[in-house]
Amino acid sequence: MKNENLLEMKSISKSFFETKALNNVDFACHAGEVHALVGLNGAGKSTLTKVLGGVIQRDEGEILLNGSPVAISRPSDANDIGIATIHQEYSTINELTVAANIFLGRELTIGKTPFLDKRRMAAEVRELLKRFGLEIDPRETVGNLNSGEKQIVEILRALATKSWLIVMDEPTSALSEEDKQKLFEFIRRMQDEGISIIYISHHMPEIFGIADRVTVMRDGKIVLSEKTGETSEDAVIREMTGEDLDDFIKPEKTVSSDKVLEVKDLNKPGQFRDINFTVARGEIVVMTGLRGCGAPEIAKSIFGLEKDYAGEITYRGQKLAKGQGPAWSVRHGMGFVSENRDKNGILAPLSVADNISLPFLYKNTKLGVIDGGAVNGIVDKAIRDTGTKTHSSATEIRFLSGGNKQKVCFSRWLDENLELLILLEPTRGIDVHAKADIYRIIEDLAVRGVGILVLSYEVDEVLLLADRVLTLYQGDVVSEYGQSNMEKEMLLADMAGVQKSA
Amino acid sequence: MTAATLNTEGQSPKKIQLNTRYMFLIGLIVVASVGFSIANPNFFSIANIGILLRSISVLFLLSMGMTFIMLTGGIDLSVGSNVAFAGGVGVVVLTSTGIPVLGFAAALIAAMAIGFINGFFIGKLKLSAFMVTLATMALARGLALVIYDADSINVTNTTFLWLGGTSIGNFPIVIPFVALVFAALCVVLYKTAYGRDVYAVGSNINTAFLMGRQADRTVVSVYVLTGLLVGIAAIITVGRVSSGQPWAGLYLEFDAITAVILGGTSLFGGRGKLFGTILGVLLYGIIINGLILTGTNPYLQSLIKGLILLGVVLIDTISQRRSAQ
Numbered sequence: 055m056k057n058e059n060l061l062e063m064k065s066i067s068k069s070f071f072e073t074k075a076l077n078n079v080d081f082a083c084h085a086g087e088v089h090a091l092v093g094l095n096g097a098g099k100s101t102l103t104k105v106l107g108g109v110i111q112r113d114e115g116e117i118l119l120n121g122s123p124v125a126i127s128r129p130s131d132a133n134d135i136g137i138a139t140i141h142q143e144y145s146t147i148n149e150l151t152v153a154a155n156i157f158l159g160r161e162l163t164i165g166k167t168p169f170l171d172k173r174r175m176a177a178e179v180r181e182l183l184k185r186f187g188l189e190i191d192p193r194e195t196v197g198n199l200n201s202g203e204k205q206i207v208e209i210l211r212a213l214a215t216k217s218w219l220i221v222m223d224e225p226t227s228a229l230s231e232e233d234k235q236k237l238f239e240f241i242r243r244m245q246d247e248g249i250s251i252i253y254i255s256h257h258m259p260e261i262f263g264i265a266d267r268v269t270v271m272r273d274g275k276i277v278l279s280e281k282t283g284e285t286s287e288d289a290v291i292r293e294m295t296g297e298d299l300d301d302f303i304k305p306e307k308t309v310s311s312d313k314v315l316e317v318k319d320l321n322k323p324g325q326f327r328d329i330n331f332t333v334a335r336g337e338i339v340v341m342t343g344l345r346g347c348g349a350p351e352i353a354k355s356i357f358g359l360e361k362d363y364a365g366e367i368t369y370r371g372q373k374l375a376k377g378q379g380p381a382w383s384v385r386h387g388m389g390f391v392s393e394n395r396d397k398n399g400i401l402a403p404l405s406v407a408d409n410i411s412l413p414f415l416y417k418n419t420k421l422g423v424i425d426g427g428a429v430n431g432i433v434d435k436a437i438r439d440t441g442t443k444t445h446s447s448a449t450e451i452r453f454l455s456g457g458n459k460q461k462v463c464f465s466r467w468l469d470e471n472l473e474l475l476i477l478l479e480p481t482r483g484i485d486v487h488a489k490a491d492i493y494r495i496i497e498d499l500a501v502r503g504v505g506i507l508v509l510s511y512e513v514d515e516v517l518l519l520a521d522r523v524l525t526l527y528q529g530d531v532v533s534e535y536g537q538s539n540m541e542k543e544m545l546l547a548d549m550a551g552v553q554k555s556a
Numbered sequence: 557m558t559a560a561t562l563n564t565e566g567q568s569p570k571k572i573q574l575n576t577r578y579m580f581l582i583g584l585i586v587v588a589s590v591g592f593s594i595a596n597p598n599f600f601s602i603a604n605i606g607i608l609l610r611s612i613s614v615l616f617l618l619s620m621g622m623t624f625i626m627l628t629g630g631i632d633l634s635v636g637s638n639v640a641f642a643g644g645v646g647v648v649v650l651t652s653t654g655i656p657v658l659g660f661a662a663a664l665i666a667a668m669a670i671g672f673i674n675g676f677f678i679g680k681l682k683l684s685a686f687m688v689t690l691a692t693m694a695l696a697r698g699l700a701l702v703i704y705d706a707d708s709i710n711v712t713n714t715t716f717l718w719l720g721g722t723s724i725g726n727f728p729i730v731i732p733f734v735a736l737v738f739a740a741l742c743v744v745l746y747k748t749a750y751g752r753d754v755y756a757v758g759s760n761i762n763t764a765f766l767m768g769r770q771a772d773r774t775v776v777s778v779y780v781l782t783g784l785l786v787g788i789a790a791i792i793t794v795g796r797v798s799s800g801q802p803w804a805g806l807y808l809e810f811d812a813i814t815a816v817i818l819g820g821t822s823l824f825g826g827r828g829k830l831f832g833t834i835l836g837v838l839l840y841g842i843i844i845n846g847l848i849l850t851g852t853n854p855y856l857q858s859l860i861k862g863l864i865l866l867g868v869v870l871i872d873t874i875s876q877r878r879s880a881q
Contacts (some may be wrong), residue, residue: 179692390766399763411752413768413769
């Protein structure tokens with residue numbers, strides 16, 4: 055079943071309006087290769103893979119399979135020649151079993167009858183699972199699987215249709231550490247079988263851990279393509295940004311003793327237990343752990359989205375009513391950036407200006423009529439202060455890159471009344487460059503005296519941002535660290551539950 | 557995902573799209589007017605223009621309310637029945653008390669009560685707008701039939717009939733009244749924080765909620781606002797024919813939804829303008845009026861209305877899919 059396929063894309067160009075998304079791109083991938091494709095948001099990675107997957111049509115250039123041109127004018131053409139794309143949003147059907155998902159659309163039947171041969175499908179899936187050393191029950195309903203397992207089912211579906219080239223778009227963005235390791239193991243197995251993988255990611259350690267070759271895109275062109283052994287993380291980052299990245303350095307500041315938030319004996323069965331901590335003005339407190347550690351639920355309780363908890367939350371000296379709701383919280387100076395930007399963070403059809411101004415519009419009215427001048431002033435200042443790249447404030451937000459969308463999600467809280475900002479995974483799915491900008495915005499706010507409560511699953515980010523860290527494991531606070539005793543190894547051990555018994 | 561970021565340069569595509577749509581609608585309005593006036597010279601007479609505008613004044617009001625509702629991502633199938641119900645309540649209160657102000661108030665309150673029921677179930681209890689208003693559509697019609705005892709009631713009170721029935725020469729006074737309502741609603745939608753909430757709720761109700769907006773109240777309010785407009789429409793409807801009819805407003809929900817979609821408001825919320833709705837109502841009204849004047853078989857009217865709606869939805873969906881690529 056070894057294959058010797060070689061796929062080449064030659065001189066591919068594609069424009070949207072006046073922007074050249076792809077400019078004369080040459081790209082190749084051969085059997086058994088894990089090929090990392092990196093670049094900042096908007097560099098053209100997704101466009102390239104969409105051209106390959108038949109989702110969008112190239113303007114110029116050709117695609118060759120083993121030297122002969124192939125026409126890919128729709129997604130099914132790509133599938134026919136063995137190319138499959140695994141998106142960040144899985145297309146598995148939760149109500150069906152693993153086997154049914156894998157055989158979706160080409161179900162096996164008993165003889166020529168219309169009845170499904172579930173036994174044979176399960177047996178074939180079992181064999182597939184065995185081949186790749188995976189432990190999933192083919193009869194399990196997909197809805198009961200975690201996101202790592204769903205992704206594996208999605209990949210298996212591609213493999214079952216004889217795909218040999220699999221495009222993965224940020225495959226680890228929603229995975230726990232454990233699931234990531236499983237996925238990497240699976241990728242190595244696939245590689246042994248001659249399957250090729252185009253691996254889109256921002257994470258340097260992942261790329262250098264798993265890929266044979268790394269290709270860097272910038273502004274629609276390929277600026278670097280090397281074997282991973284022959285280049286370095288620094289070189290890749292330099293090519294991605296086109297400049298040396300100025301590292302973010304945490305500014306010196308004094309944290310006030312004035313507590314903006316005090317959380318006392320917070321309990322919610324199955325979510326978190328005996329949580330006690332405070333956030334002072336100007337302080338950045340980071341909660342960290344693995345997915346399922348309970349931190350998002352704590353943050354949501356503070357913002358007033360959960361009401362079934364026991365314990366006390368005191369905000370600016372006032373005890374919060376349980377489930378007070380975001381309307382109360384925002385009016386009293388809280389801000390909230392959710393973990394899922396596209397689902398809960400932006401108003402996609404509206405302009406950047408509307409997206410920024412909504413929470414404070416009501417404060418800038420004269421006789422009920424919006425004071426356009428004042429609002430525009432605040433919006434323009436917020437765009438400048440956050441370094442948001444947009445054509446104008448009237449541009450619809452959906453045309454912005456992920457990093458810029460995230461900056462907009464921050465911009466709306468820069469209001470002078472802000473007292474406490476709650477951030478869930480503030481840099482999820484955004485590139486290194488935008489990350490540094492986001493860190494700067496957070497620090498600026500802290501310096502201004504805003505208390506900041508962050509949930510982050512990325513330990514490097516925790517170390518970079520935190521004045522104080524709370525490590526959580528399955529709903530319990532494991533330890534608390536200040537700047538002086540914060541160490542990566544200890545944080546990782548706490549997150550993984552190592553010290554739990556001690 | 558990244559592909560979408562690429563046209564950050566260039567002009568905001570939304571503006572271009574909406575403007576071309578308005579130009580296209582205006583073009584169609586001109587073509588339809590010229591076409592019908594060639595077929596029947598009476599079409600362009602001042603008298604007919606007055607008749608045309610008066611006949612669609614009720615549709616103007618309902619469609620503007622429907623625009624608010626559809627901007628929030630909802631729909632209201634009850635507006636037509638509610639016109640009959642509110643008219644019935646108004647007429648009954650008027651005939652029993654003889655005081656026109658009470659009649660007006662009763663009509664407005666009745667219509668807003670139906671609107672509030674819609675809004676409460678949809679906004680607070682999060683039921684499907686389609687299902688809730690399908691139910692209240694039947695409910696309001698049933699109430700109207702009960703109130704009227706399935707028969708029409710003649711109205712002679714000149715104050716009550718004034719808005720819908722008065723003309724200065726050939727010029728019905730309801731036309732400047734509708735223009736005033738349009739201007740007021742434009743201020744509400746574009747110049748107040750409430751208006752921005754309407755768009756925000758339709759764009760993403762979760763996000764609006766997390767941004768500290770009272771998303772459920774906004775949803776309730778657009779149905780109550782539409783109820784108010786329905787109440788005014790009911791008074792105009794009674795005034796036009798000098799009587800209250802239990803079957804008034806039949807299929808008006810269809811006409812309003814078609815006109816709003818024709819005017820470019822998205823079925824999925826968050827996009828659309830009142831100006832587009834005005835153009836949509838005009839074009840739709842001209843086509844229907846023209847068909848009558850040219851003596852087209854009335855049985856064909858419904859068929860043509862259906863084709864218009866299907867055509868608009870088809871064109872919109874195709875163009876949306878294109879721009880999504």
